[in-house]
Amino acid sequence: MSMDLMIKKIIDMNSPVVAGLDPKLDYVPEFLQKECFDEFGKNALGASQALLKFNMALIDELCEVVPAVKVQAAYYEMYGIEGMSALYKTVSYAKERGMYVILDGKRGDIGSTAEAYSSGWLGKTTIAGADYSMSEADCLTVNPYLGSDGIIPFVNDCKKYDKGIFALVKTSNPSSGEIQDLKVGKNTVYEMMAALVDKWGADNIGAYGYSAVGAVVGATYPEQAKKLRAQMKHTYFLVPGYGAQGAGADDVAVSFDKEGLGAIVNSSRAIMCAYKKSGNEKDFAKAAKDEAVNMTKAINAAIGR
């Protein structure tokens, strides 16, 4: 079971950290940008090659200390078709190095269209009678504003192809409350969403007691996260908002269960740009690894592991 695979990696490496690969071109060391612009041109191809090389070097180091990477689709789509090519290659390379790969696309649509998204990222696409995998990602983030029939196609592919999803429940951004915190009787919209997410995973629960349908729960709202952890016993949390967005180890601790499982915490900028603090561009990948190790230690200390 896909979520079991992720949890086993978390336990084996003793790290509940997922490194976000959301590479703005500014994050890529200048020498690497220059190398790729010289070879491929000062254009989308050159930029995308720089992102890919940056990612591959990061993955080579990060695969030794963290179980997973989260690849944010937006930062590849912004470079057009060349960027998308770098995205697919980044996913493949992370898989090759043994990492669990979460594609952060926040996809979602009506049922038939959700099926198409799911075929593209989790399941398979049938062409002239044969089935093809288009992406090697283990897991996809989805936006469930459309309700069950927009999510069930992903849930079905989780079962059929042994994959996972994380559905948005309470997001980490400043204005997440505008819709998500609205009061619906005694509950909030995000608590109603949490109940749906819990239900979608109810019949696909793995060896650790967690289902294939996880939830995105921002670290920047620790009180809400604490309530959700109590509400959603079988739902793993993908926790953004640590580091650059302002949340610390204590803020994320509430998203874990008593065994120190239940959450995987993302950091993107702080890991990718760790080298900027030392000023040593060449050692960017080692700096990222050190930052990931420090983040792991800080969170493990906060959750008593």
Added chain:
Amino acid sequence: MSMDLMIKKIIDMNSPVVAGLDPKLDYVPEFLQKECFDEFGKNALGASQALLKFNMALIDELCEVVPAVKVQAAYYEMYGIEGMSALYKTVSYAKERGMYVILDGKRGDIGSTAEAYSSGWLGKTTIAGADYSMSEADCLTVNPYLGSDGIIPFVNDCKKYDKGIFALVKTSNPSSGEIQDLKVGKNTVYEMMAALVDKWGADNIGAYGYSAVGAVVGATYPEQAKKLRAQMKHTYFLVPGYGAQGAGADDVAVSFDKEGLGAIVNSSRAIMCAYKKSGNEKDFAKAAKDEAVNMTKAINAAIGR
């Protein structure tokens, strides 16, 4: 102003119809599939070439009778990088033939990530000091579950680059009510969303009284659409759900204003697959054109144009 451009085309062609290009491979006539499989292989490239040729032939006919196409990203992403290439080429070709192009991606994320999406689809991407357009789309659909800071980057690019967005308010699918219809005091979640959407467009209103920030309002919920039309005076509606999803001309009529503006109605399957009724594969593009004309007539009759 982008939405003005769309409205002017709607008036000039006397058609409030947007043709959805959501091409499942099954929709492509067999002779065209065979042609592309023979030339490019029975694989994602062959499939994507078939989609592209299908789209181009449809666009050649449709550009004479409808103002716009809506390109659904999911049906291209499901064919991986080759599919994405077909998507970009479809957008370019529709622009070349003078059509208004809505990219239906339902993108949405936290602010910094929304900026990246917006650069990729509406704005520009800066590479080594120069700005590049990655997509020629006029307009993008967005999912606003994350609230204002996830949408403002798109709104800003609408102003800066003269583009439009349609934000999900009340979607056409059967379970859209699970979250969207929840009661928040006297209102529903979708009405609260409508108020936000209205606000996002308030300072960018064009010559026809409509803003650059539209709303997705499903034809399958005519009562809710009627209320929203009254609530959102300056918001153009993108209306899915006509035809294959079950709504008819009377159901969409409530989304129009008294001048017969205010809504653009999508149909995908009924237009793309119109040739299946006649059984004449070779004339698939003409059949699509006829269907689009009939749909235009039916809606114009219902709104008294």
